[in-house]
Amino acid sequence: MPADRPGRRNLESREKIRADWLDGKxxxxxxxxxxxxxxxxxxxxxxxxxxxxxxxxxxxxxxWDALFNGAGELLMREPGIRSLxxxxxxxxxxxxxxxxxxxxxRRY
Numbered sequence: 001m002p003a004d005r006p007g008r009r010n011l012e013s014r015e016k017i018r019a020d021w022l023d024g025k026x027x028x029x030x031x032x033x034x035x036x037x038x039x040x041x042x043x044x045x046x047x048x049x050x051x052x053x054x055x056x057x058x059x060x061x062x063x064w065d066a067l068f069n070g071a072g073e074l075l076m077r078e079p080g081i082r083s084l085x086x087x088x089x090x091x092x093x094x095x096x097x098x099x100x101x102x103x104x105x106r107r108y
Contacts, residue, residue: 006043007108013047014107017054021107024059034066039073064094 030053037049050063071086100106 006047009044010047010108013051014104016051017107021054022060024054024057024062027053027058027062030056030058031062031066031069034063035069038066038070060097064097068094 034049034053037045041049053063054060067090068087071083071090074086075083077083097106
């Protein structure tokens with residue numbers, strides 16, 4: 001199904017992330033790069049950018065910051081339930097990511 005294609009791609013992409021991916025450094029420039037892809041790219045572009053940034057040594061928090069900023073921007077530009085869902089979904093995914101101890105699941 002088209003709706004689950006990004007998830008299927010991410011199953012493959014997670015194997016390409018370096019072993020010490022959690023030890024990255026916060027990077028404001030990377031946050032800006034990620035936000036640009038969120039604004040203009042596809043689901044494939046976004047997933048690839050995350051993999052690239054993590055492999056470049058960027059901290060996951062910089063990526064989460066971009067995701068939260070992107071969801072907030074969407075809510076400001078297009079107020080409504082759909083954009084609000086982007087904010088609540090990002091928050092829920094971040095909570096799950098923070099509380100999951102399985103590395104393979106966190107990479108997904």
